Amino acid sequence: MKKALTLFIMVCIFVAVLSGCSTNSAGAGSDTITIAWLPNDSGDDKSASREEIGKIIEGATGKKVELQTTTDYTIAIEAVANGSADLAYLGPQGYVEAHDKNEKVLPLVVPSGESGTLDDAKYYSWLSVKKGNEAAYQDGDGFKIDNIAGKKMSFVSTSSTSGFKVPTSGIVGYFSKMDQYKTLTADDLMEGGSGKFFSEVLFGNSHQGSAVNLLSGKADVAAFCDFCVSNYVELADGEDNKTGAVYQVKADAEEPFNAFPGEQFEVISVTPVLNTPFVVNTEKLDQATVDKLIEAFTSDEVANNPKIFAPKGGLFTKKGNEKMLSVEDSWFEPIRELSK
Numbered sequence: 001m002k003k004a005l006t007l008f009i010m011v012c013i014f015v016a017v018l019s020g021c022s023t024n025s026a027g028a029g030s031d032t033i034t035i036a037w038l039p040n041d042s043g044d045d046k047s048a049s050r051e052e053i054g055k056i057i058e059g060a061t062g063k064k065v066e067l068q069t070t071t072d073y074t075i076a077i078e079a080v081a082n083g084s085a086d087l088a089y090l091g092p093q094g095y096v097e098a099h100d101k102n103e104k105v106l107p108l109v110v111p112s113g114e115s116g117t118l119d120d121a122k123y124y125s126w127l128s129v130k131k132g133n134e135a136a137y138q139d140g141d142g143f144k145i146d147n148i149a150g151k152k153m154s155f156v157s158t159s160s161t162s163g164f165k166v167p168t169s170g171i172v173g174y175f176s177k178m179d180q181y182k183t184l185t186a187d188d189l190m191e192g193g194s195g196k197f198f199s200e201v202l203f204g205n206s207h208q209g210s211a212v213n214l215l216s217g218k219a220d221v222a223a224f225c226d227f228c229v230s231n232y233v234e235l236a237d238g239e240d241n242k243t244g245a246v247y248q249v250k251a252d253a254e255e256p257f258n259a260f261p262g263e264q265f266e267v268i269s270v271t272p273v274l275n276t277p278f279v280v281n282t283e284k285l286d287q288a289t290v291d292k293l294i295e296a297f298t299s300d301e302v303a304n305n306p307k308i309f310a311p312k313g314g315l316f317t318k319k320g321n322e323k324m325l326s327v328e329d330s331w332f333e334p335i336r337e338l339s340k
Contacts, residue, residue: 036088041089051067057293061289073157076088077159087279090277091159093160095332105280123162123272184197234250246264298324
């Protein structure tokens with residue numbers, strides 16, 4: 001009887017502990033909102049932008065903000081899906097994965113395009129090679145990706161839209177038209193070796209990491225996006241975001257590019273991608289708080305804030321009428337289609 005009573009008490013304590021751990025830590029009664037950031041946006045070069053976003057959230061809600069930087073895509077995605085973070089800044093594919101894990105995770109806002117609308121709310125996925133190696137991929141005045149087969153390839157993360165999902169979809173779409181690769185799938189591109197499409201596959205865990213894999217010679221070809229490396233490189237030749245564009249690492253580039261000043265790479269493939277959203281776990285934040293956040297993010301104050309939208313060095317580039325816009329889940333349907 002004593003053993004049964006002891007066991008009952010232990011179970012009650014365990015349940016109570018679990019209940020305490022699962023308390024809605026950022027609901028209407030909480031004084032803290034946590035926002036998770038992907039590795040690409042967790043570096044020192046984005047710290048001023050992260051802090052400014054935190055101030056915007058604090059001003060709109062009256063709640064304290066905790067900025068949760070990460071070293072892995074999965075950590076940020078899981079954080080907002082399981083509720084340990086209330087908000088997150090995720091790539092389109094990361095959002096789709098978080099929503100699949102928890103349908104209460106929904107998009108909050110995305111940065112518009114230069115027009116100030118969703119029509120051109122895009123960034124770019126690149127396949128790049130080191131300058132000097134581009135001849136193997138040239139085809140007249142253009143480029144072909146035929147010769148990436150058998151090479152050492154660097155992606156960002158399997159949860160990255162522009163660093164994995166989009167480039168692998170493009171590679172499969174291109175090569176599966178050839179008899180030799182007609183059964184090729186994205187899964188076949190996840191690891192290299194004998195008999196595989198690539199001789200070796202690396203994952204940089206961030207867009208910066210994938211670019212460094214290329215610059216260091218660990219990879220022959222690398223996938224990463226334009227704006228994720230824009231603080232570290234500058235256009236050296238060609239037209240921005242066009243195949244054949246050559247970029248050079250800035251002399252004063254911060255880590256992890258500081259080891260490669262002056263190094264150049266050339267872009268051999270460019271694909272537009274839907275812009276990256278701020279997302280919210282609506283189990284953790286009530287609708288009144290969500291509405292306040294949308295109002296604050298889409299304000300002129302944010303659109304004209306040089307620490308957020310800046311000609312250079314901000315979280316987003318300001319070229320024209322860029323601003324934040326609210327967006328629905330359905331806007332990301334083209335990203336879901338990539339997995340079908």
